Amino acid sequence: MTVYLPDGKALEVQEGATARDVAQALGPRLAQKAVGAIVNGELYDLLKPLPPGASVRILTEEDPEYQTLFRHTLAHVLAQAVKEHFQEKGYDPESVKLGVGPVIEKGFYYDIDAPEPLSDEDLPALEARMRAILAKDLPLRRYTLSREAALARYQGKDPYKAELIQELPEGEEISFYQQGDEAYGFTDLCRGPHVPSTGRIPPHFRLTHVAGAYWRGDERRPMLQRVYGVAFRTAEELKAYLWQLEEAKRRDHRRLGRELELFLIDPMVGKGLVLWLPKGNTIREELIAFMREEQLRRGYQLVTTPHIGGLELYKTSGHYPYYAESQFPPMRLEDREGSEEYLLKPMNCPHHIRIYAHKKRSYRELPLRIAEFGTVYRYEKAGELLGLTRVRGFTQDDAHLFCTPEQVKEEFLGVLDLVLKVFATLGLKGFRARIGVRDPQSSKYVGEEAKWALAERQIEEAAQEAGLDYTLEEGDAAFYGPKLDFVVKDALGREWQLGTIQVDYNLPERFQLTYVGKDGEEHRPVMIHRAPFGSLERFIGILIEHFAGDFPLWLSPVQAVVVPVSEKQEDYAKEVVERLKEAGLRAEGDLRPERMQARIRDAEVQKVPYILVVGERERAEGTVSVRRRHRGNLGTMPLATFLEGALREYRERKLEPVF
Template identity: 75%
Template sequence: MKIRLPDGKELELPEGSTARDVAAKISRSLAKEAVGAIVDGELYDLFKPLPEGATVQILTRKDPEYQQLFRHTLAHVMAQAVKEFFAKKGYDPEEVKLGIGPVIENGFYYDIDAPEPISDADLPEIEKLMHRIIKRNLPLRRYVLEREEALARYRGKDPYKTELIEDLPEGEEISFYEQEGFTDLCRGPHVPSTGKIPPHFKLTHVAGAYWRGDESRPMLQRIYGVAFRTKEELEHYLWQLEEAKKRDHRRLGRQLELFHIDPMVGKGLVLWLPKGNVLREELVAFMRDEQIKRGYQLVTTPHIGSLELYKTSGHYPYYAESQFPPMELEDGEAYLLKPMNCPHHVRIYAMRPRSYRELPLRLAEFGTVYRFEQSGELHGLTRVRGFTQDDAHIFCTPEQVKEEFLGVLDLTLKVFRTLGLSDFRARIGVRDPGSDKYVGDAEHWAVAERQIQEACDEAGLDYTIEEGDAAFYGPKLDFVVKDVLSREWQLGTIQVDYNLPERFDIGYKGADGEEHRPVMIHRAPFGSLERFIGILIEHFAGEFPLWLAPVQVVVVPITDRHHDYARKVRAELEAAGLRVEVDDRPERMNAKIRDAETQKVPVILVVGDKETEEGTVAVRDRRTGERTTRALSEVVRDLAERVRTRARE
């Protein structure tokens, strides 16, 4: 057989040769360093036979694909270690049944049916066994069995592997990997031996996982692990995990009394507490101010709508599974909890004939919508069943689309700049031509996709194109933002839609006196307030910029005789529009300061005899680190200016 190297050179090898044979043919040193290969763009290990005429690139530990190889092998090493762990407890290793063990971002997991529960306390011992397996540098071996022989190996012994084999298409190769007597059904690829695995890994936790994600199937135990090339990468990741726990918006939401989710009210339904509502209203005010400056008109629509409305729009039945069931009335009418705001805005547009002179018409609403998320998918504020979108729909002529799109893009970037979310990427979601989930004319889709790309190019925005990522009615531009821990979140979205105007048969009279069809632009820079606030809580670790902070200033009188001056300080700050509290509890000054710091109040002003006499305050600014004594009037002016300009510090 012949294979081709990346530089175009051809090698002649015996039929059935592997990437290991290619590496040996090139050089002895490469054969020693090789860990895998890229074969016609696909990741291979050194064991799998190569196809005739393939292009083969040999991989070493320097290549990024090495991580996927050793993480996959680590899943097998962990499974072997779990069997050894239970053998030491007196169990037959065959009593440990294995589900699947894939590579995931930063690591791996394995679903295991063990003879007794595995706890997080067991993980250090399993880790030790894994390190021993790695040190033994066990070679891996790959082999293939016929279907019936493979089934005979597991039938009556392991229901999970039996089912996996039975579900494979007829004729598909059934491969196994073995290391020191431990064998697993697996497609691969793997490193050539356990000694090729870097020792920089950690088992993080155990969780329950239904077999194949089906709640009617057995519950297995899923052991998660992370793995990296270097000790530094592992330590940085573990630091990120700990930092993420500290920043968890659910924990901070309780600590700072921002929001509450009460089972009696309902899963995934948020109760905004007074402090959290201040945060929410500040964001609403910010967006409202920006929208009014940019020519938007604010509207309000109901929380429910006729089922026929959503049938016309296509949201029902396209999103039927993620909606609450329709409410059917005795007179035959049916209503739906509002899953989207756009059909309501279309009907506002359609209430009377429109002229081209009215366009663009920009309708905005902080509209609450409802989605039926599965209980297991709910997560604090970031995955809820009722949420408020900073939604707007622009009705414009086809000629106005680019300019309006650029205006929305400018607004979205203003939001990110104001909140310090400067690390983001943009992706354009276009339709998959082979899918039938999209509605509308192919020509309109092509025009909309081109208009989005042209607008992004004109704005100098870097972007990727994601086929199949469009909404069912039109292409879109999404923003994926990185927080301070480098976690990615999908936030703002802008969508160009030629289809809803068609479905609702809306129009406008053009300059030529003829009826024309408008184009809709859907946009939501925040996305949903709930999710956006959840992300902000974690991004800032609850230490919000002054303009967003629920309590902006706490005044701490040193003793009771300073209470009157403390109240005067509060009055002057409140007159300047700041949110202020006086801590006049009978506690020591240091305890009051500590409590204010625990509540992450941006500015603490301490007042005693000197401050009272001189009309000053001792400033402790959390974000700037300032520790000075300044004139009260100067502090009031500076704080008010920081709030007015929505400064990030």
């Protein structure tokens, strides 16, 4: 049969030939370096037969796809090591049941049903076994079995693999990969692709942790143990990642939330429901004040809507039953006048639509910008809840703009400007834009094709006019319209989706919204949904980690602590605290009978930006000795001078200190 090389040349090979055969035909040096291939745009290993007429590009360890190949094979090496681990403990290797072991970003994992629990303490021993398997340079072999033979291999032995085989479509090839031989090795049900032998895996990997994972992600199914690992080409990449991992632990918003007394999630209140403590609530209120100020300046009108709504409201919008699985169940209320059904509010937009619809509207009122810090509720699965970043009750900086079709681009650009102002104010510099458009093959979207095409074009034109670099993500649109999301990098280079803008021609249609145009006729408005923060809970969780709890002055719960050198200066310390508070700063005095250095250290641990030390000289001269966290002693200055600078830093929301 014929295959084609990247330069377009044809190469004749035997039917059933693999990429390894192509590499050997092109020369022994390439055959020695080859680790895989790109075949008709798909990643292949050297073991899978090529289709006739395929376009083939041979890969070496220099190609980026090499990482996918060796990470996948490492998952199999991990599974082999786990079986050997339990065999050494006296268990039959068949007692270890295997789920799935895919490649993930930066590494791999394997889901395991073992005869006894694994823990993080087992990971060094498993790693050592894995390195021994790499050192043996076990060759990999690929083969296929019929459905009957494949099922016979696992039925009564491994229910997870049997289930995977049963769900494969009739006629689909069922392949296995064996590393080593029958005397010493491991075989797994797998589509591939893999490196040609375990010796082609770089040794720069680390098993990171063990976690619970429901089989197929279904909490009604068995709980398996998921062993995670990371793997890289070089020792430098691994070292950098492990540093980032340790730094991420240090910045973990759940730990800092406890240490800095920002928030708590109490089991008696409910999973995923946040209780904001006074210090955390200060951060929340500062962000709300910032957004409120910006919205009022840009012509938004603020509203407040209930935490529940009639079920019919969400049926009309399409949120129920479309999102039924992620919503709290409806509440049915009975009284002498009949029954009513309500739902905890999953979205703010239907409420804002009813505000728009409560009276007749004219084109002269448009654009109408309605904004709310509205709390909504989603029934996230318990296993998916995570601190502030995945919760069941959260407050959105939600707004809905009702405009004419001609106003869409200008309004969209106005929202883009607001989002960029948020990022600049908070020092979130690295971001990319992602435009989510519908998948034409999917049936989940509502509305006319022509309006979808128009909305998608308007978003792209606005993004281009704003000079944004963006990617198109097919299938990522909301069910009612396309959207633009911002993916932001934090201080550790991790990416978070923050801020969304959506163009919607469909909900105005579903609610029969109208405005009277210049021609005296009724027309349908367009809705723009936007939330620059997304949710305050998630946004604050990300900010805690981005700043490592060391917030700029304007967000710091306590902005200054006054520390007297001794009891003799306590009255002056109290006077300074009152002056700071009267000026509008959040200040406290530390008058505890501790050593001065201990009190200074405690303020630094609590990440207070300014520490004002007052001794006898400061009391006599009306001055303060100023220390700035991370910058040390800034010297002595008149209290009025400190106030002037600190207030400017606070009110202008500066990221860096002014002194």
